[in-house]
Amino acid sequence: MFTCARCNNTCNDGAKCSDCNQFLDFPCSGITEAGYRRLGDRQKTWRCNTCKTAGSSPRAASSSQITEVLNEIRAFRSDFLLMKSDVQETSVGIQALNTKWSEMETRFSDMEDRLIQVEAKLSSIPKLQKQLDVANDEINTLKSENNNRDQYSRMNNLEISGVPYYKGENLFSIF
Template identity: 35%
Template sequence: MNNDKRNAWRCPVCRVTPQSPQVCEEPALTLTDLYDELKTSRTSIESKIDGVEQQVIDLNNKWSSLESRLAGMEERISTTEDKMETLSTLPSQIKDLQEQVACLKKENNERDQFGRQNNLEITGVPSRSGENLRTILNNICTKVGFVLDQSDIDCIHRIRVFSTEAKHQNLRPPSIIVRFTRRVRRDELLAAARARRGLTTADAGLDGPSTNIYLNEHLTPANKMLLKRAREVKSELNYSYVWVKEGKIFVRKNDTSRVIRIVSESDLLKLK
């Protein structure tokens, strides 16, 4: 451009007074300085990148640990669910086991009672040192009019008193158990004793105060408890009869009502 056009692009001051070129007081960066600065920046960036990489590694490790813990929790939850499912079936299993135990107890009691079918139990006879049980039995048989043969008796003994019953020993002497060789002979003696009624220790040839003695079928402990409960229910409900025949317990409301066999406690509950 010519001078006129160049002056048109200047400010008013420069148009009047020509300006001298401006000189930079600070020297420009050299390539070496620029390289060093870039190198420093690179080192800093690389350091930051290394820190980020380490953080990523730490995060991965934490995530792996978390995944492992979650897997363990899932396994425990699965195990707990299996146990809960098993527990949910426990009531029915317990009920089945209780029924099986009750059935086994019933069968065992029936076998035990069958093994006592030839036995006679005599209660109320005081125990004395040097006593002769056969003589006592012979005296009872003579009193009720029963002819006892020596071949009728297999064995005769007192019931063993266990430690749990020792405190009651002074109140109730141990029973005498007579095992007959034939059940029919036992039944005949029982019938004769029941017809006679009112047997006492004096009838058995025993000295001292006269007390009642009783002849009964030899029941198992379970059947004795059941008979005791049947007698209690008899009093509560005004039943007329409770008796034992061949190891079985029966009740009857009156002479015209039906005979009911009592096998378990539930049978007594049905009477109420």
């Protein structure tokens, strides 16, 4: 009792292929029961139609295999070409990123230089503030002293009003 490899029917009797070792019932095997019985000892070398076709025409089998291989190579080639274009696009993208990265590095370097300059100027602000405070105190002192001197110099000044003035007269002689 076996199951036919082609039609999956359960059978009591059939032929066994010597190449693929599959059991086939007589209708699927392509041989009659009487013909198979007449083979006698040659039943051990009997082959099914599939194995006969593959074995009897090696060129046909190899031709189909070559066709399959060529198809696979073509598919691989098209996949490779797609990958190649993807790699080229990626390469262009990476180059653009590298360019942008270089620009960003330059900008950051410039910003860092400016920041260093600003920090240097900021660190001098307290010192300048102290100098400004000292200068303002000194200016106020000098103004006060100047005002006091002006007041002192005018302390003995006398102003006379109501006396007519004529052109060419000497006030000191008149006084």
